[in-house]
Amino acid sequence: MLKIEFLKQLLIISITLSTITCTMVQKTKFLFKSSKYITLYSLVINILVGIIFSYTFTNIRLPNCLWIGFFSFLGADSIYKSLEGTISSYSELTDKKTIEIKKENIINKEDK
Numbered sequence: 001m002l003k004i005e006f007l008k009q010l011l012i013i014s015i016t017l018s019t020i021t022c023t024m025v026q027k028t029k030f031l032f033k034s035s036k037y038i039t040l041y042s043l044v045i046n047i048l049v050g051i052i053f054s055y056t057f058t059n060i061r062l063p064n065c066l067w068i069g070f071f072s073f074l075g076a077d078s079i080y081k082s083l084e085g086t087i088s089s090y091s092e093l094t095d096k097k098t099i100e101i102k103k104e105n106i107i108n109k110e111d112k
Contacts, residue, residue: 010064014071017053021046021072046073 025042032038050069054060060068 010060010068011071013054013058013060014050014068017046017050017068018072018075020053021049024049043073046070 021042025038025045029038029041032041047066047069050072051062051065054065054068
């Protein structure tokens with residue numbers, strides 16, 4: 001079972017973290033003479049700061065802290081916006097008693 005609410009909580013934490021880590025990477029990228037290492041540097045910073053940030057401000061443990069860092073690296077804001085309102089939980093899907101069909105999708109026998 002997919003834990004949608006927990007995933008949303010992780011993404012919200014990741015949004016905050018990505019703001020912090022993006023600023024850190026921008027301020028420290030001058031340390032690299034070549035730009036090809038900046039992506040790897042950003043991933044490492046997101047994972048490390050994600051672990052420290054999550055342990056300090058939440059009660060989330062290591063595997064989920066790694067996800068927070070990874071989501072932050074990918075762009076948590078974009079992920080959250082794409083998931084918001086589009087995913088229904090399994091219980092919501094099974095509890096529905098009716099099926100909604102748009103009027104333009106109804107085919108009448110008389111039209112043939």
